[in-house]
Each structure stands twice: as structure tokens, then as C-alpha cells.
């Protein structure tokens with residue numbers, strides 16, 4: 001359903017090395033720009049509590065700022081402990097100057 005797409009930012013609010021954190025309903029979501037493509041992933045690290053959007057972005061990977069778990073941004077895959085599970089990903093679309101995320105289950 002189209003009403004499950006939520007506008008979260010303007011395209012120019014997100015830089016390649018400066019992801020943002022947004023709240024949609026009860027979801028806290030990190031929005032990343034990697035190689036001209038926007039990605040949305042669960043922003044709260046599953047290990048303890050840190051925002052991945054405040055971590056260190058290296059290409060398609062982001063390192064948690066707290067204990068250095070690494071996640072693959074396009075897939076949400078956990079690549080390095082101490083986190084022990086993948087993070088959820090959300091569909092993203094760009095319409096004009098706006099970025100939308102779909103948080104439907």
C-alpha cells in the first residue's frame with residue numbers, strides 16, 4: 001500500500017559518509033547513502049545499544065561506534081562480532097527530492 005511509504009528526509013540531507021537516524025512509528029532506522037543508492041537499516045545495534053548511523057562507514061559497511069561490530073549496509077548482514085544477528089532492512093525509494101521508507105512488515 002502506498003500509504004506505508006513514509007517520507008523521512010530530503011535527498012540532500014543524507015551524505016555518503018553522514019547517514020541519518022530517523023523514527024518511523026516505533027522503528028529507529030538508519031538511512032545511508034552508498035554509491036548513489038539510499039539504504040535503510042535497523043539503526044540500533046543488536047549487541048547492546050548504539051546507533052549504527054553514528055558509526056564508521058567504509059564503503060558498503062558500517063562499524064558500530066561502541067564495540068566495532070560490522071554490518072553490510074545493503075543487506076543488513078552482520079559481518080563481525082560481537083553482534084550476533086543481522087539487522088533488518090527496509091525498502092527505500094526516492095521521489096523527486098524526497099526519500100521514503102516502507103516500514104510495512
Ligand code: FES
Pocket residue numbers: 045046047048049050064065066067068069081082083
Ligand atoms: S553495541 Fe554495537 S557492537 Fe556493541
